[in-house]
Amino acid sequence: MLRVAWWRGRTTDAVARATAFHARLEIRFPVITRLVDRLVSVNIFDSATRIAAQCFLTAVPLLFVVGAYAPAAVRDQLSASVSAVFGLTGAAQHELEQAFRPPTDELRQATGLVGGLMVLLSATAVSRAMQRLCKRAWAIPRAGTRMAPWRWVAWIALWFGLLVLQGPIRDGFGVGAWLGIPITLVTQTALWWWTQHLLLGGLIRWAPLLPGAAITAVAVTGLSVTAHFYMPRALNRALAEYGSAGSVFVLLSWLIVVCVALAISVSVGAVLSQEPFLTRRLGTSVTAPDTAGRQ
Structure with a gap:
């Protein structure tokens, strides 16, 4: 009994010290503590793993x-772009070329309508997972935030x-990587800017x-450069x-790394935009949830 009481006391003291430390951090570094709290609420690794798995499950039927x-x-062009990425x-290049070899009648018959439906269902699952990530990053409640399904399809289509265009973009449209990297950075910024606005249904201003x-965009571009040395x-x-x-295993592991970077980046951007310094300049505000159901 004494030992149990001793351990209970030590646990209580540790929790009290941790709570006091968190309170001191909130006072001295409010941005860091809010960021940590947001990352915990987003559940970074769980969300990233779900998105990575859905991306992989979408890619397989999409190839067929x-x-x-x-x-x-x-x-x-798609083969060249994947190779460039x-x-x-x-x-690995040979396997990719085999996946995109000219189709046979047997392949068309085997793929058919079922393959198309699998791609569509898997693709919308990716969109929904990304949508949940964006909502958690911006601390938007799930209740009352119905989104029109066309947004999921539009995101996947873009x-x-x-x-398909990654090959020319990364090559700077024939000029070279010195131009391709800045173009990639600008393109990724525009893409993720539009992604958040689309999947959040306009709840957050541009x-x-x-x-x-x-x-x-910086995180994704940096990982894309790293991929050329590692992948x-x-x-x-x-x-x-094997x-x-x-x-x-290698592709799925890399997708998880990319998705973790995405989840952290979107969450960091949301927290920074809600800080007083940027809130006054960006006009950060969240639309009432009941308006989202009509979009």
């Missing part, structure tokens, strides 16, 4: 549908179009969304040692 029905020019070489979009070696090694299963 694009390979079966897309025009040759679209298939070639990851800097693929060797065995993302697919941007993915200006307060800009810090999160800019931070996300080719990792994928080729995984294919040589086959296709190894490449699945």
Whole structure:
């Protein structure tokens, strides 16, 4: 009994010290404490893992549908863009080319309507997961915030179009990487600015969304540059040692890293936009939830 009482007392003291430390941090560094609280409420790793898994589950049927029905020019451009995103070489490049090889009648018959429905369902699942992340980052309550389904489809359509154009963008439209990286940064900023506004249903004005979009663009662009050094070696090694299963693990792990960066960046942007200094300049405000159901 004495030992139990002693441990109970130690636990109570530790909780009290932690609470007092948190209170002191709130007074001295309010931005940091609000950011930590927001990251905890967003549940960064859980949200990122869900989005990464949904992205991967969308990519697999999408490859079959694009390979079966897309025009040759679209298939070639998408293959080149995916290769440019990851800097693929060797065995990984060969596997990608096999995925986008000219379709056969058997492939078209096997894909059919079921494949198209799988892509659509998986794609809207990604959109919904990203929407939940944006709402949590901006601390928007779920009740009364119904969103029109067309927003999910529009987001996926723009993302697919941007993915097809990644090759020319990263190459600076033939000029070189020195121009491609700034173009990528500007493009990603515009994309994530629009993404937040679209998936939040206009609850947040455009200006307060800009810090999160800019931070996300920097994070994504930095990871895309890093991917050129890491992904080719990792994928080729995984294919040589474990086959296709190894490449699945590498791709999913990389997607989780990217999604964690996205979740942190959007949350940091939301917290900064709600700080007094930026609130006065950006006019940060949240529309009443009941107005979102009509959008």
